[in-house]
Amino acid sequence: EAQVTQNPRYLITVTGKKLTVTCSQNMNHEYMSWYRQDPGLGLRQIYYSMNVEVTDKGDVPEGYKVSRKEKRNFPLILESPSPNQTSLYFCASSLLRGNSPLHFGNGTRLTVT
Amino acid sequence: DAKTTQPNSMESNEEEPVHLPCNHSTISGTDYIHWYRQLPSQGPEYVIHGLTSNVNNRMASLAIAEDRKSSTLILHRATLRDAAVYYCILLYNNNDMRFGAGTRLTVKP
Numbered sequence: 001e002a003q004v005t006q007n008p009r010y011l012i013t014v015t016g017k018k019l020t021v022t023c024s025q026n027m028n029h030e031y032m033s034w035y036r037q038d039p040g041l042g043l044r045q046i047y048y049s050m051n052v053e054v055t056d057k058g059d060v061p062e063g064y065k066v067s068r069k070e071k072r073n074f075p076l077i078l079e080s081p082s083p084n085q086t087s088l089y090f091c092a093s094s095l096l097r098g099n100s101p102l103h104f105g106n107g108t109r110l111t112v113t
Numbered sequence: 114d115a116k117t118t119q120p121n122s123m124e125s126n127e128e129e130p131v132h133l134p135c136n137h138s139t140i141s142g143t144d145y146i147h148w149y150r151q152l153p154s155q156g157p158e159y160v161i162h163g164l165t166s167n168v169n170n171r172m173a174s175l176a177i178a179e180d181r182k183s184s185t186l187i188l189h190r191a192t193l194r195d196a197a198v199y200y201c202i203l204l205y206n207n208n209d210m211r212f213g214a215g216t217r218l219t220v221k222p
Binding site for chain 2: 092099
């Protein structure tokens with residue numbers, strides 16, 4: 001089944017403790033992206049990648065890192081999480097053209113205390 | 114800022130058609146118009162997309178204005194399961210995908 005898989009679904013951590021949220025897709029998509037969703041602010045793009053070893057900042061990249069060493073994986077790294085990074089995170093992927101739909105994962109709800 | 118404008122909320126009665134509008138006055142010739150919806154506690158899911166011509170699929174229809182500055186997502190018979198937030202976005206080469214707040218659709222039985 002074609003899908004985008006995020007792990008974990010839920011994560012509670014403390015300020016400053018490094019964490020990684022994984023994202024994997026099995027559709028051979030070039031494009032992958034991370035979004036965060038907060039009440040009243042909609043979906044905001046954190047980072048995106050147009051292919052292996054190519055990553056770019058989205059609208060809200062501060063406090064996050066990403067890497068794209070393999071086409072299928074695009075982990076989101078929080079080196080020193082802070083409470084303002086408490087949010088719902090979504091990973092998405094697609095083929096790299098405008099007529100290709102975005103496929104989203106089921107989300108990771110992160111709480112930083 | 115998102116390149117599209119949508120009403121914050123809309124209501125519909127079950128079994129009736131719903132027309133969800135989207136304005137995109139700054140659309141360029143190569144932008145595709147995409148619609149997604151997000152059900153409670155789920156990630157957004159693809160609904161439909163188009164470039165210039167109206168489009169139909171099993172989920173919905175997309176009507177695109179002749180000047181492409183607006184579009185309308187049409188749900189032909191709303192069901193309770195269609196209650197969601199609907200997002201209209203423009204896609205070209207996938208490096209500027211900004212989602213607005215979307216339209217929250219409420220379906221009344």
